[in-house]
Amino acid sequence: MIYLASDHAGFELKSSLAKFLREQKIEFTDLGCDSPERCDYPDFGHKLAKKVLENSENRGIGICGSGLGISMTLNRHAGIRAARAVNLDDAELARRHNDANILVLAGRTTDEKLAEEMLAKFLATEFEGGRHSDRIEKIEINK
Numbered sequence: 720m721i722y723l724a725s726d727h728a729g730f731e732l733k734s735s736l737a738k739f740l741r742e743q744k745i746e747f748t749d750l751g752c753d754s755p756e757r758c759d760y761p762d763f764g765h766k767l768a769k770k771v772l773e774n775s776e777n778r779g780i781g782i783c784g785s786g787l788g789i790s791m792t793l794n795r796h797a798g799i800r801a802a803r804a805v806n807l808d809d810a811e812l813a814r815r816h817n818d819a820n821i822l823v824l825a826g827r828t829t830d831e832k833l834a835e836e837m838l839a840k841f842l843a844t845e846f847e848g849g850r851h852s853d854r855i856e857k858i859e860i861n862k
């Protein structure tokens with residue numbers, strides 16, 4: 720399952736990506752927030768991390784204003800590799816080299832079309848494995 724989550728500053732971009740996924744007939748679950756009313760990104764970041772960790776096939780999209788606060792929150796969870804992307808190369812390498820399970824976007828500065836392209840790239844790209852597996856193993860410190 721693909722899970723989407725944002726705070727108020729990511730609400731607009733999240734809504735636009737939800738529309739994109741519906742058009743592409745890609746199933747997803749929106750974990751909120753549900754309006755542009757002010758809320759706190761850690762609440763949605765923790766919720767998203769927990770859902771993504773339920774199954775290794777799950778993917779997440781996390782959005783806050785800058786993408787920074789929600790990244791910090793998500794990456795506190797062992798097993799979450801949340802990658803903030805600002806271009807297509809980031810979105811691809813996040814999967815190919817880092818086996819990222821969550822794509823993080825900056826709601827206030829990311830163009831909707833680019834966000835759609837980054838999301839599509841993120842979902843379509845496989846992890847390369849090999850030497851990169853050893854490296855991502857080394858990321859975890861609380862095993």
Ligand code: RB5
Pocket residue numbers: 726728729760783784785786787788789
């Ligand atoms: C909210 O104003 C903003 O601080 C938040 O969305 C995020 O950018 C924090 O890192």
